[in-house]
Amino acid sequence: MRLSRFFMPTIKENPSEAQIVSHRLMLRAGMIRQSSAGIYSWLPLGFRVLQKIEQIVRQEQDAIGAQEMLMPTIQPADLWRQSERYDAYGPEMLRITDRHDRDMLYGPTNEEQITEIFADAAKSYRDLPRMLYHIQWKFRDEVRPRFGVMRGREFLMKDAYSFDLDFDAARRSYNKQFVAYLKTFARLGLTAIPMKADSGPIGGDMSHEFVILAETGESEVACHRDLIAADWGNADINTEGDLQPFIDSFTDKYAATDDKRDPEAEKALGDDLVVARGIEVGHIFYFGTKYSKAFKAVVAGPDGSDVTAEMGSYGIGVSRLVGGIIEASHDDAGIIWPEAVAPFKVGLINLKTGDDACDKACEDIYRQLQDAGIEVLLDDRDARAGAKFADMDLIGLPWQVVIGPKAVAAGVVELKNRARGERQEISADAAMALLTA
RNA sequence: CGGGGCGUGGCGCAGUCUGGUAGCGCACCUCGUUUGGGACGAGGGGGUCGGAGGUUCGAAUCCUCUCGCCCCGACCA
Numbered sequence: 218m219r220l221s222r223f224f225m226p227t228i229k230e231n232p233s234e235a236q237i238v239s240h241r242l243m244l245r246a247g248m249i250r251q252s253s254a255g256i257y258s259w260l261p262l263g264f265r266v267l268q269k270i271e272q273i274v275r276q277e278q279d280a281i282g283a284q285e286m287l288m289p290t291i292q293p294a295d296l297w298r299q300s301e302r303y304d305a306y307g308p309e310m311l312r313i314t315d316r317h318d319r320d321m322l323y324g325p326t327n328e329e330q331i332t333e334i335f336a337d338a339a340k341s342y343r344d345l346p347r348m349l350y351h352i353q354w355k356f357r358d359e360v361r362p363r364f365g366v367m368r369g370r371e372f373l374m375k376d377a378y379s380f381d382l383d384f385d386a387a388r389r390s391y392n393k394q395f396v397a398y399l400k401t402f403a404r405l406g407l408t409a410i411p412m413k414a415d416s417g418p419i420g421g422d423m424s425h426e427f428v429i430l431a432e433t434g435e436s437e438v439a440c441h442r443d444l445i446a447a448d449w450g451n452a453d454i455n456t457e458g459d460l461q462p463f464i465d466s467f468t469d470k471y472a473a474t475d476d477k478r479d480p481e482a483e484k485a486l487g488d489d490l491v492v493a494r495g496i497e498v499g500h501i502f503y504f505g506t507k508y509s510k511a512f513k514a515v516v517a518g519p520d521g522s523d524v525t526a527e528m529g530s531y532g533i534g535v536s537r538l539v540g541g542i543i544e545a546s547h548d549d550a551g552i553i554w555p556e557a558v559a560p561f562k563v564g565l566i567n568l569k570t571g572d573d574a575c576d577k578a579c580e581d582i583y584r585q586l587q588d589a590g591i592e593v594l595l596d597d598r599d600a601r602a603g604a605k606f607a608d609m610d611l612i613g614l615p616w617q618v619v620i621g622p623k624a625v626a627a628g629v630v631e632l633k634n635r636a637r638g639e640r641q642e643i644s645a646d647a648a649m650a651l652l653t654a
Numbered sequence: 655c656g657g658g659g660c661g662u663g664g665c666g667c668a669g670u671c672u673g674g675u676a677g678c679g680c681a682c683c684u685c686g687u688u689u690g691g692g693a694c695g696a697g698g699g700g701g702u703c704g705g706a707g708g709u710u711c712g713a714a715u716c717c718u719c720u721c722g723c724c725c726c727g728a729c730c731a
Contacts, residue, residue: 229680229692230666234724254723308655309730326731360655360729374731426731435730500731534731568690603691610691621690631690 218561220596220608225262227608237433239543240365242552246612248539255362255370262612263539265560267373270405270538271352273557274375277401281393281456283348283377288330290354294320296329300511311358323356328508328530331378335526336514342382342524344516348390350377352535366540367496368435373536380514380526384505387527391423391503392460394531398427398499399467405538406555407545409498410444412472423529426474427499431544434494440472442489496541503529546636552613553636561594563652564614566606568621570599578620582630582645589653610635618648 225247234251235241243249248263259267275285294312297303303310303322311323324330331349339345352375362370379390395411402409407429414426428438430445444467454463471482474495483490508514509526518524534541546553556562563586567579579595586593594614596605602621609617619631629642632651643651 226664228665233660233666236725251723355731357730361725361727363724368730372731376731497731532731537731601689601691601693603689603693606691608692619690623690 218592218594220594221598223262223594224260225612226260227611235365237364237367237544238547239367239433239540242543242547242611243365243540246552249366255359255368257366257369257371262560266539266554266558267536269558269560270542271373271375271535273404274401274533274535275352277397277404278350278375278377280400281348281397283350283394283397285351286349287351288324288327288334288353290324290356291321292324292327292330294322296333297322299333300329300508302329309357309359311356324353325355325357326374326530326532327351327353327376328378328528329512332508332512332514332528335378335380336509336512339380339514339516339526341516342518345526346379346381346386346390348377348379348393350375350531364433364435364540366536367544369536372534375531375533375535377531379529379531380509381529382516382518382524382527384527387503387505387529388423389460391501391529392464393456394501394529395425395464396454396456396460398501398531398533401533402427402429402498404557405542406557407498407538407542408445408447410438410440410472410495411467412438412440412474412495413468413477414474414500415476423503425468425501426497427501428474428495428497429541429545430493431496431541432494433544434496436475436495436497437492438472438474438495439478439483439490439492441470441486442491444470444472445491496537496544497534498538498541499531499533501529501531503527547613550607551611554613554615556615559592559615560612561592561614563591563593563616563618564609564612565593565595566609566617566619567595567597568602568605568619570597572622574625575620575622578625578630578645582618582620582649585649586652589649591652616652618652 227247228245231241232244235244243263246262247260249257249259251257294303310325313321313323315321352373354371355374356371359368359370362368377394379387381387381390409427409429411425412428414424471486473479505527506525509528514526515523516526542555542558543552546555565579565583567575569575583593583595596609613635615635617633617635619633624630630645630648631640631642632648633640
């Protein structure tokens with residue numbers, strides 16, 4: 218992509234409405250624009266990141282056998298009356314009426330919808346287990362949206378739902394999601410700590426929040442020091458095997474969100490206790506038959522008797538993660554993207570657009586990188602060097618290749634690593650080798 | 655929902671107390687000089703001050719109502 222043609226409206230000054238760093242940087246980097254409180258448009262740069270994250274989430278869901286589908290954003294109120302959540306959910310649910318005066322709503326989540334679909338189709342224990350998910354926009358009419366995409370009213374969420382024959386099977390599904398979450402967040406470059414959590418309005422008795430630590434986190438959390446240093450999700454695990462011992466190795470250690478903290482346990486930890494601010498990026502629940510009962514998700518068991526499906530639901534705030542990653546990875550100059558979610562891998566800066574030698578050197582490398590399948594953003598604008606450096610640092614691409622008259626004369630390019638700040642002058646071929654490794 | 659703050663060219667702000675017909679920086683356009691960390695000079699375009707009503711000879715400024723946005727707290731992917 219050529220920056221001269223890319224729609225990436227960067228802003229030099231901090232917009233006054235943005236108070237936290239991720240919100241500021243997303244606005245300044247031209248990733249998002251606000252439409253109204255808690256509702257955002259995703260501009261090309263931001264949308265690329267959103268899609269990268271979505272794809273990683275998708276791959277890890279697929280890897281544990283969850284199947285992707287897509288449910289609507291607008292749901293009929295009757296569906297929610299059946300689970301008795303229509304009134305219970307309160308003003309956070311956006312209620313609307315269609316032209317025939319039917320009560321509808323913009324879905325804040327999809328337990329009802331999926332359970333109805335599943336109940337209608339599943340007849341036998343042979344139809345279990347099943348795990349289904351979709352990645353869809355949700356709307357929760359938060360009293361107080363804030364922090365940019367971190368607490369929007371409209372947000373993109375991956376929500377998965379499991380259906381099992383009995384508690385043990387449901388536990389296995391829960392555990393698979395647990396591991397998938399560890400892997401997902403590890404791939405995103407995050408240390409997400411599973412913490413015992415309240416099950417909230419969804420109900421149930423087995424629940425973990427996945428929390429990343431950041432100064433601007435919304436609530437205070439506490440955990441054992443070892444959990445922060447743990448090597449998440451990189452373990453080679455067979456998700457078809459017994460995951461319990463692996464999961465216990467995490468959950469044995471103290472980790473609790475705000476409302477689950479235990480002063481005595483914390484005292485016992487002594488120096489191993491870490492208290493920090495946290496951002497919730499995922500939440501998994503087991504909730505038994507709460508919905509399967511309401512929607513009669515009942516199958517014939519092996520002995521012919523009726524069995525009500527055991528369910529769980531598993532959410533990841535995909536759009537929130539964009540902000541969360543920035544909170545966890547930035548410096549004074551701007552964003553520092555982990556390579557896995559960077560909108561482009563390489564930012565190629567032509568320091569002197571219009572200079573034949575510089576133009577040619579840039580075009581060569583640009584072509585080579587593209588041929589190698591590497592996403593590259595070429596700054597071919599007719600702007601001053603300082604502006605180009607500043608913009609490139611701001612948008613935080615992992616690698617910068619800088620080409621100016623001096624480098625061209627010397628037959629080298631300057632390669633800069635955004636995260637470490639290291640620069641090296643090497644041949645174009647050597648740079649290519651490094652970037653394509 | 656309780657408490658607080660703010661709406662003035664694209665962005666950041668001053669002007670509001672003490673009414674007199676809108677200003678600064680950045681950005682943008684043109685020309686020239688520049689060109690490795692957000693250049694300099696000259697010229698230029700763009701706002702009737704969130705909206706409605708009122709007071710007044712006269713309202714960004716005073717009064718009433720209203721809409722929106724942000725922050726703190728209580729609640730949540």
